[in-house]
Amino acid sequence: DARVTQTPRHKVTEMGQEVTMRCQPILGHNTVFWYRQTMMQGLELLAYFRNRAPLDDSGMPKDRFSAEMPDATLATLKIQPSEPRDSAVYFCASGPRGQGARSSYEQYFGPGTRLTVT
Amino acid sequence: GNSVTQMEGPVTLSEEAFLTINCTYTATGYPSLFWYVQYPGEGLQLLLKATKADDKGSNKGFEATYRKETTSFHLEKGSVQVSDSAVYFCALRGSSNTGKLIFGQGTTLQVKP
Numbered sequence: 001d002a003r004v005t006q007t008p009r010h011k012v013t014e015m016g017q018e019v020t021m022r023c024q025p026i027l028g029h030n031t032v033f034w035y036r037q038t039m040m041q042g043l044e045l046l047a048y049f050r051n052r053a054p055l056d057d058s059g060m061p062k063d064r065f066s067a068e069m070p071d072a073t074l075a076t077l078k079i080q081p082s083e084p085r086d087s088a089v090y091f092c093a094s095g096p097r098g099q100g101a102r103s104s105y106e107q108y109f110g111p112g113t114r115l116t117v118t
Numbered sequence: 119g120n121s122v123t124q125m126e127g128p129v130t131l132s133e134e135a136f137l138t139i140n141c142t143y144t145a146t147g148y149p150s151l152f153w154y155v156q157y158p159g160e161g162l163q164l165l166l167k168a169t170k171a172d173d174k175g176s177n178k179g180f181e182a183t184y185r186k187e188t189t190s191f192h193l194e195k196g197s198v199q200v201s202d203s204a205v206y207f208c209a210l211r212g213s214s215n216t217g218k219l220i221f222g223q224g225t226t227l228q229v230k231p
Contacts (some may be wrong), residue, residue: 002160017165031217042223043207054219077204091161093215106152109161 001090002026004110012116014018018080020114023092024073031095032062034067038088043108046090049075082117090116119214120145124222127205131229137195141182141208144189149210151173151184151191152219156205164208165193181214198229 013019025032033048047057052069060067064083069075075087079086093107125140150169154162166175171186172202180195191208208222 043221045218048218050217054152093162106164106167107162107217108156109163111161 004094004108006110006113008088008113009111010116011044012118014118015080015083016081017117019077019082019086019115019117021077021090021092021115023075023077023094023110025075025092025094026074026096026108027097029094029108030072030097031107032069033093033095035091035093036088037091039113043091045063046077051096061114079115082115084117087115087117119124120149121149122208122210122220122222124206124208124225127224127226129225131193131198133200133229133231135204135229136196137193137198137227139193139206139208139210139227141191141193141222142189143191143208143210145210147211147212147214151182152209152211153180153182153191154207154209154221156186156207156224158204162207187208200229202225202230203229 006101007022018105031050034046038048047067048055049069066078089112091109091112093109095107123142123188151164152167155165156162166177166185168175171184174183182191182193205224205226207224209219211219
């Protein structure tokens with residue numbers, strides 16, 4: 001049963017430290033999404049990639065966040081420096097290659113990384 | 119732009135009650151519509167989907183019909199169980215081929231025995 005995996009599952013760090021979250025998309029999927037979930041803002045799209053190229057990162061604070069896909073099996077989301085307001089659950093999702101405009105483009109979510117910045 | 123609006127929660131029901139969670143959308147063209155479910159401590163899971171008007175998505179006793187005339191995709195279940203307690207998200211994908219989803223704010227369902 002193919003799944004999206006994320007590491008670490010939990011991360012507690014101090015303000016100012018660098019945080020790196022990793023995601024392994026489902027093999028064969030060509031789109032990867034990063035979301036942030038908080039009680040106040042709900043589910044926010046931070047960035048997404050297709051075929052490893054960034055398509056949209058307009059939801060991401062550019063001064064401290066960066067997202068990359070060094071290869072097809074790894075996506076990373078980095079925060080430097082981290083701040084208490086970054087505390088949230090960060091989800092990665094991957095999606096299969098579409099087959100035209102009628103494709104449903106389902107997304108499959110990982111279990112998330114719960115980040116706490118003190 | 120595209121948007122999704124869900125009824126506010128929490129929704130509290132007794133076991134075996136009928137469930138409706140309302141979802142309406144705004145979109146140009148012919149979006150695809152989804153319901154995702156998030157159990158405590160987990161990521162979102164696709165529950166059901168519909169890709170064109172009048173399609174009915176169904177899974178695990180849940181159903182939703184794509185109504186273009188009312189721009190709605192309401193989630194229903196005839197008899198809920200305690201294990202259905204979760205947060206439910208309605209989402210749409212626009213007509214473009216980006217794969218990007220627009221999510222509603224989520225509706226918490228609590229089912230009591």
